[in-house]
Amino acid sequence: MKRFALVLLLLVMPFTAVAEDKNVLSVELMWELQRIGSPVISPNGEHIVAPVTRFDMDKERGHTQLYLFSPDGSTQRPLTAQGMRASEATFSPDGSTLAFISQRDGDDAGQIYLLPMDKPGEASRLTSVPTGVYGLKWKGDHLYFITRIWPGKDWDEMAERLKQEKASNVSAKKWTALPFSHFDHWLDENRQAHVFRIAAEGGDVEPVTQNFNRELPRSTQSSGSYDIDPSGTWIAFTSDSKSENPEPEIDLFLGRIGESTAENITEANPGPDGNPMFSPNGQTLAYTRQVIPGFYADNINIVLFDMERRTHREITADWDRSATGLVWTPDSQGFYGAIDDAATVRVYHINARNGQVRAITGETNFGGLTIANNGTLVGTNESFLHPAQLVRINPSDGSTARLDTFNDDILSSVDFGTYESVTYEGYNGQEIQMWVHYPPGFDPEKKYPLFLLIHGGPHNAISNGFHYRWNAQTFASWGYVTAWHNFHGSSGFGQEFTDSINPDWKTAPYADTIAAAEWFKNQPWIDNDRMVAGGASYGGYLSSILLGKEHPFNALLIHAAVYNMYSQMAADFAVHSVRFGNYWDNPEIYKEISPHYFAENFNTPALIIHGQLDYRVPVGQGFELFRTLQSRGVESRMIYFPDENHWILKPNNSVYWYNEVKDWVTRFAEPGAR
Known part of the structure; x- marks a missing residue:
């Protein structure tokens, strides 16, 4: 067993001390924190703008303002007024004007507003599009x-x-056809998503992709769905090339703006292609490629399309990581990316000529990368112990300079626990990484209860970042040792590890979970009689599997669980249907892994939670499980949120959720040291 201790907040204090004037990271305190989003830096490197959101618990809503920062950290001030939603900031090519989307008085939907950056002035509306604008x-x-x-x-x-x-x-x-929903909203099949444009000086709105008679993907679209070359001649965009099929085949199309035809340049690849990005010099179109249809966690590789030669060159095929969060370097010779890498999202440099990669940052998560023409690289940095902060990143050595001061006053009074990364032997003897969180004032001479957290996805590893919905430090502050284990199927540990649980969702992750519990049982500071576990989405699925199999937990928390693999056909995501066939094609797959087949063994108290607006895992899954437990006489509680989706996002609902979870786990595993 290997252990890698991290340098943490409490190193200046005795490990067992809890300062009397400190607070813990309660859910109420988390809702006081201001949340900084992905920044954008002006092309000339003079200005940085980022959205900052704060929440009003009484009014049950968030307020997002755009803030202005400087690369030297000397500026931090709001650009937009509180109460006026603002998003998607982007600079003009010369950096003199900021465009953003806002819905202000008289606007029925979000519109483009322009704000001068080189002189005093108010934001003025550019568009009046009745259907609203985004991307x-x-x-x-x-x-x-x-x-x-x-x-x-x-x-x-x-x-x-x-x-x-x-x-x-x-x-x-x-x-009359799929798709009918996406995540938490219904889709109108009579409407299409298209790219339009308008001159910066105003005028008529002009269609772009509509001229090609080809719409953007129906389920979801964003600014990452298309790109325009620097000359304004070409557009590259994603579209479903097989729209007559039940499941989409997303390809990349290239067309001259103003003309009527666009070429499918990725027709040969059966998997999804996306994220088009023209190089700053306009000579190359980069895009990402996955090759396995129906496998969202398939390795994401970078392909370079030579605009003159019309050739494709894949540059990261030999790198066992997914290339995400990419920005071109100003010289068009490479990329910076925020890469999911063994339980940490690190900044990497990727050489466009030979595909060589170099890790730039280390132990904590980075994201939201943006770069100026002079090479100034800016992004966000977060860890288990602090929410996202705005930072300037030195590409040479990974050192950072913080550019904001949000939340310092609140977090300075918080007594965080500590955490570390450990590894243990899981399924088939393979090494499994796990984050272990210790409560404030942890005393290794005493015994603590365990709250084992099971992440969702399943192909979404828990990395070293700040989590608002399932915060391990908040759970630990109740008096528990908490942990996230990155079981088989988790992302960031290589394609073979990620794909090892398909189509058998059950066997390896269950074994890894039991092995994690055994690892804790062998620690002198864990009370083996006070152990609980739980998770959401796939984590809810795996918790439902635990219900029907042997395990050491006194109670379970099961949120938004895929409980019945057959009922999952009602969702916007049917799990295995594209890659491995539907249940009528391969019934043995579904019977082997669907938790409801193990209901005769259910005997563990369980807290079931689900939201009505969850179209990723429909709410019927939660009620099926609750009825099953009640019918078997198993102690259980059902919490239903009529106004929440797959996640609990509203402030007061979130507080209620945390308090209900605390009440449940406290009943079956009393918190605190003994």
Whole structure:
């Protein structure tokens, strides 16, 4: 067994001391924190803008403002007024103007606003698009955006259609094909998402992708769905090339703006292609490629398309990591990326010529990378012990300079626990990484209860970042040792490890979970009679598997669980259907791994939680499980949120969720040292 202790907040204090004037990281305190989002730096490197969100518990809403920062850390001030939502900031090519999306007085939907950065002035509205705008980019003399339209209607007709829908007493939805939903909202199959543009000086809105008679993917779209070359001549965008099929095949199309045809340049690849990014010099179109249809965690590789030669060159095929969070270097010779790498999201440099990679940062998570023409690299940095902070990153050695001061006053009074990364032997003797969190004032001479957390995905590893919904430090502050184990199937440990649980979702992760519990049993500071566990989504699935098999836990927390693999056909994601066939094609797969087949063995008290607006794992899954437990006479509690989706996002609902979880685990594993 290997242990790698991290340098933590309490090193200046005796390990067992808890300062009397300190607070713990309670859920209420977390909702006081201001949350900084992904920044954008001006091309000339003079300005940095980032969204900052604060929450009003009484009004049950968040307020997002755009803040201005400077690369030397001397500036931190709001650019937009509180109460006026603002998002998707982007600079003009010369950095003199900031564009962003806001919905202000008189706006029925989000519109583009322009704010001068080189002189005093107020933001002015550029667009009046009745269907709203998102996915904003500024290229050359034009701003590009996405909006969802009714084909064949002009803007006035669409405005009237929206007005009629708002006034209608009919709430019915109708579909004749998939998809019908995405995550937490229903899709209107009569509308299409397209890219449009408008000149920065104003004028008419011009269609771009509509001219090609090809829409963006129906389920979800963003600024990452398309890109424009520096000359404003070409657009590269993603689209479903097999729209007549039940499941999409996302390809990359390339077309001249203003013309009527776009070429599918990735037709040969059966997996999804996406994230088009033209190089700063316009000579290369980079994009990402996955090769396995139906496997969202398939390794993501970078492909370079030579705009002159029309050739493709994959540069990261030999790298056993997914290339994500990418930005081109200003010289068009490489990329910086925020890479999921063995339970930490690190900044890497990737050489565009030979694909060589170099890790730049170390132990904590980075994201939201943005780079100026002079090479100034900015992003966010977070860890288990602090939320995202704005930082300037030195690409040479990974050192950082913090550029904001948000939350310092609040967190200075918080008594955090400590944490470390350990490894243990899991399924088939393979090494499993696990994060262990210790409560404030932890005394290794005493015994503590264990709260083992089971992550979702399943292909989403827990990395060294700040979590608002399932915060291990908050759980630990109740008096528990808590842990996240990155079981088989977790991302960031190589393709073979990630794909090792398909289609058998059950065997290896269950074995890894039991092995994690055994590892804790062997620690002198764990009370083997006070152990609980739980998770959400896939973590809820695996917790449901525990219900029907041998395990050491006194009680379970099961949130948004995939309980019945057959019922999952009602979701926007049917798990194995694309890659391994539907249940009528390969019934043995589903029977072997569906938790409901093990119901006759259920005897562990369980807290079941689900949201009505969860279309990723429909709410019926939670009620099926609760009815099963009640029918078997197993102590259980069902908590239903009529206004939440797969996650609990509203402030007061979140506080309620944490308090209910605390009440449940306290009943079956009394917190605190003994």
